[in-house]
Amino acid sequence: MPLVEIRNLTKQFSKGGETITPLNEVDLTIEPRDFLSLMGPSGSGKSTLLNLLTGIDRPTSGQILVHGTDITRLSRARLADWRAANIGYIFQTHNLIPVLTAYENIELPLLLLPMTAAERRKRIAIALEAVDLTDRADHYPRQLSGGQEQRVGIARAIVANPTIVVADEPTGDLDARTAGHILQLVERLNAELGMTLFVVTHDPQAASVAARRLQLDEGRLVESEAAAPVAALDAGRRRA
Amino acid sequence: MLKLRLLPWEYGVRNLFRRPARTGLTLAGLTTVVLLVFVVVAFLRGLDASLAVTGDPSTMLVYSVGAAEDIESSAVPAQLPALLSASLEGIERRYGTDYVSPELYAATRIGVDDDRPKMAVLRGVTPAAPLVRRQVQMTEGRWPQEGEVLAGRLAAAKLGCRPEALAVGNTVTLAGREFRISGRFAAGGAAYESEVWFPLADLQQGMQRQDLSLVAVGLAGEASAAEVQLFCMERVDLGIQAIEETKYYALLQSHYRPVRTLGWVVVCLVAGAGIFAGLNTMYGAVVGRGRELAALQAIGFRRRAVALSLVQEAVLLAAAASLVAALLAVALVHGAAIRFTMSAFALQVDSVTLLIGCGTGLLLGLLGAVPPAVKAMRQPVVEGLKAV
Ligand SMILES: Nc1ncnc2c1ncn2[C@@H]1O[C@H](COP(=O)(O)OP(=O)(O)OP(=O)(O)O)[C@@H](O)[C@H]1O
Ligand SMILES: [Mg+2]
Numbered sequence: 001m002p003l004v005e006i007r008n009l010t011k012q013f014s015k016g017g018e019t020i021t022p023l024n025e026v027d028l029t030i031e032p033r034d035f036l037s038l039m040g041p042s043g044s045g046k047s048t049l050l051n052l053l054t055g056i057d058r059p060t061s062g063q064i065l066v067h068g069t070d071i072t073r074l075s076r077a078r079l080a081d082w083r084a085a086n087i088g089y090i091f092q093t094h095n096l097i098p099v100l101t102a103y104e105n106i107e108l109p110l111l112l113l114p115m116t117a118a119e120r121r122k123r124i125a126i127a128l129e130a131v132d133l134t135d136r137a138d139h140y141p142r143q144l145s146g147g148q149e150q151r152v153g154i155a156r157a158i159v160a161n162p163t164i165v166v167a168d169e170p171t172g173d174l175d176a177r178t179a180g181h182i183l184q185l186v187e188r189l190n191a192e193l194g195m196t197l198f199v200v201t202h203d204p205q206a207a208s209v210a211a212r213r214l215q216l217d218e219g220r221l222v223e224s225e226a227a228a229p230v231a232a233l234d235a236g237r238r239r240a
Numbered sequence: 241m242l243k244l245r246l247l248p249w250e251y252g253v254r255n256l257f258r259r260p261a262r263t264g265l266t267l268a269g270l271t272t273v274v275l276l277v278f279v280v281v282a283f284l285r286g287l288d289a290s291l292a293v294t295g296d297p298s299t300m301l302v303y304s305v306g307a308a309e310d311i312e313s314s315a316v317p318a319q320l321p322a323l324l325s326a327s328l329e330g331i332e333r334r335y336g337t338d339y340v341s342p343e344l345y346a347a348t349r350i351g352v353d354d355d356r357p358k359m360a361v362l363r364g365v366t367p368a369a370p371l372v373r374r375q376v377q378m379t380e381g382r383w384p385q386e387g388e389v390l391a392g393r394l395a396a397a398k399l400g401c402r403p404e405a406l407a408v409g410n411t412v413t414l415a416g417r418e419f420r421i422s423g424r425f426a427a428g429g430a431a432y433e434s435e436v437w438f439p440l441a442d443l444q445q446g447m448q449r450q451d452l453s454l455v456a457v458g459l460a461g462e463a464s465a466a467e468v469q470l471f472c473m474e475r476v477d478l479g480i481q482a483i484e485e486t487k488y489y490a491l492l493q494s495h496y497r498p499v500r501t502l503g504w505v506v507v508c509l510v511a512g513a514g515i516f517a518g519l520n521t522m523y524g525a526v527v528g529r530g531r532e533l534a535a536l537q538a539i540g541f542r543r544r545a546v547a548l549s550l551v552q553e554a555v556l557l558a559a560a561a562s563l564v565a566a567l568l569a570v571a572l573v574h575g576a577a578i579r580f581t582m583s584a585f586a587l588q589v590d591s592v593t594l595l596i597g598c599g600t601g602l603l604l605g606l607l608g609a610v611p612p613a614v615k616a617m618r619q620p621v622v623e624g625l626k627a628v
Binding site: 051098108109 | 245247251255532537540542620622625
């Protein structure tokens with residue numbers, strides 16, 4: 001059974017009489033350990049798809065089956081519980097809680113799961129180790145650099161060992177060098193830790209590290225073939 | 241996972257320190273509000289207590305018809321006690337003593353402690369007084385002989401002097417004559433506690449009066465009250481009326497009703513102002529935090545958990561304010577004596593006062609937090625994540 005099955009997914013927004021359809025009957029299947037990147041022009045609906053996949057938004061029609069459960073039918077509270085168990089969320093701007101330390105920020109998703117304190121400590125230590133920030137555990141976000149903050153954000157997203165890790169332009173706010181480090185880290189999550197990743201990005205280079213490259217345009221989702229990196233670069237040039 | 245999993249409470253605590261100046265101001269504001277509530281409630285509790293414990297159902301007061309409930313302006317003939325003793329069957333009599341207490345009641349200035357004369361409430365009594373005024377208990381010294389007086393527990397408060405000034409052995413002066421304080425008494429918080437008791441003859445001489453203000457009569461049985469009433473009505477020539485002591489103080493208490501109403505109005509107004517302080521702070525606390533609150537929901541915290549955390553934050557602040565105010569109230573307000581025209585009573589920061597005050601404080605936090613929390617939770621997560 002595939003991990004995620006998106007069927008006939010449509011999302012429409014109506015703004016002052018005008019209807020926008022960023023997603024028009026989209027289908028997508030995600031298998032365990034898949035690494036997908038999603039590109040597309042600004043306003044094409046990338047974030048919209050990601051928001052539907054994580055259940056923080058609801059589709060106009062269609063189904064999203066995760067482990068066979070249609071999450072579009074869950075109540076808001078159930079969806080929150082479902083996210084806690086299944087989704088790791090990497091934001092564009094880390095969205096760390098400023099009054100909590102790196103350690104405490106990473107601990108947040110674990111507080112939502114039935115788990116002993118010792119188990120939590122162990123998992124946080126592993127997550128900190130994975131993002132190479134063990135020595136910054138007690139730092140507050142304001143005491144960290146942008147790249148370090150994003151690494152804490154990644155640790156928070158993976159600490160609960162979610163079914164799927166999603167990222168919406170995880171390197172969008174970072175300089176090229178730092179972005180490169182973050183991309184390497186994301187790649188390792190998939191390659192070494194076997195995590196299923198779904199990354200929205202503008203950056204063709206970032207997209208090219210993914211094994212499956214998706215392109216969203218005019219409400220349609222297209223999966224590139226082997227020549228994808230070039231196509232992605234082309235897309236980048238056309239935009240520029 | 242049916243249980244609502246909450247945010248760590250450190251989140252709430254530390255958020256309060258995010259804007260220390262604002263939090264500090266709100267804390268000070270809420271503390272002031274709660275302290276004011278404490279003062280007013282302590283005042284009302286003290287007032288109620290002083291009037292409630294005064295009065296004995298088996299005691300009747302006989303005083304002049306024209307005086308309404310104002311015994312100070314009453315005057316009855318000096319021979320009334322003897323007349324009542326002789327005419328009434330239902331008077332309590334024990335060991336050959338009639339429970340009939342002739343009393344002169346006056347408010348005037350007396351000299352205390354070489355200082356300027358001070359306004360005091362005086363009562364001229366005979367040894368029959370404690371028979372009828374059953375709450376009265378000697379706490380110190382002995383019953384006054386001629387040239388001596390007895391000071392009530394709160395007399396110093398009524399006079400506005402140091403309690404030591406009315407210590408046994410000291411003197412007070414009335415109409416140029418010195419009186420030695422022979423003892424002190426308490427009356428379980430009753431209104432007499434703020435009085436100074438003289439031997440009847442001494443006070444009559446000092447006030448240059450031969451008559452009495454009232455006669456307090458102890459009754460033997462239930463039916464006797466009617467007998468006293470009947471006697472007063474038949475003897476129109478004496479111009480007297482009779483009322484149960486409890487009724488008399490109930491009447492007095494009803495006179496204080498406007499004061500009580502005013503007190504509660506003050507509590508409500510002050511609390512209303514406090515809500516705005518809380519609201520202002522919590523709206524401010526929520527306004528710049530839209531993205532953070534949305535991110536928490538994206539991570540998997542339920543909307544209710546996030547809202548509860550905001551409320552927790554405000555209630556925490558309100559609890560701190562209540563605590564500070566309660567400590568201040570117990571230290572500074574409790575027992576402070578309030579002077580009234582005819583009596584004094586002590587502010588009571590008792591368990592009820594603490595409950596009302598702290599309850600108000602917590603309610604302020606709650607009411608101040610709920611609208612901003614609801615507002616914050618109305619925003620869809622998707623929009624919240626885009627907020628700057
Ligand atoms: N709440 C909304 N109400 C109306 N229209 C919306 C809403 N959210 C998104 N849209 C529209 O849907 C389209 C897709 O938006 P989305 O944010 O998914 O784009 P995107 O591909 O993520 O763009 P970007 O690369 O700039 O982040 C846009 O045209 C946007 O204007
Ligand atoms: Mg987007």
